[in-house]
Amino acid sequence: MNEVLETMSDQAWNLVLWRYCNKCRSVRPPRAHHCSLCGRCVLRMDHHCPWVGNCVGMKNHKYFWNFCMHALIGCCIVSFCHIYDMATSTKGIGKFDDNIHFAATLILSTALILSLGGLGGLHAYLLITNMSTLEM
Secondary structure (H helix, E strand, C coil): CHHHHHCCCHHHHHHCCCEEECCCCEEECCCEEEECCCCEEEECCCEEECCCCEEECCCCHHHHHHHHHHHHHHHHHHHHHHHHHHHHCCCHHHHHHHCHHHHHHHHHHHHHHHHHHHHHHHHHHHHHHCCCCCCC
């Protein structure tokens, strides 16, 4: 990395604002942020996601969005199957009284639809505008 930086002309250094990361002890490019959990600088860092297990940044923002959308689709399938089962059942709404797990799954999947829908929509906007949550 240092060999590349030494070959740059003075004009190239003046084109962008270079910053120095004290934790990595190296020059970091623009739009990079240091992740304290990973211990490295990440290009166009969005956040450190515990569900994915690493930083969401330039190379994997699309995959994080796909993860959110597939989780949303899964929750929609669960909710619609539960609602269909409740509508076609002879007991109807009384099915909630018989099985508390049925009711808890329906409530949880419906709540996750709302939260994952908002998260997926926000990150779709961020992908379209080429931004991150740290820059927003």
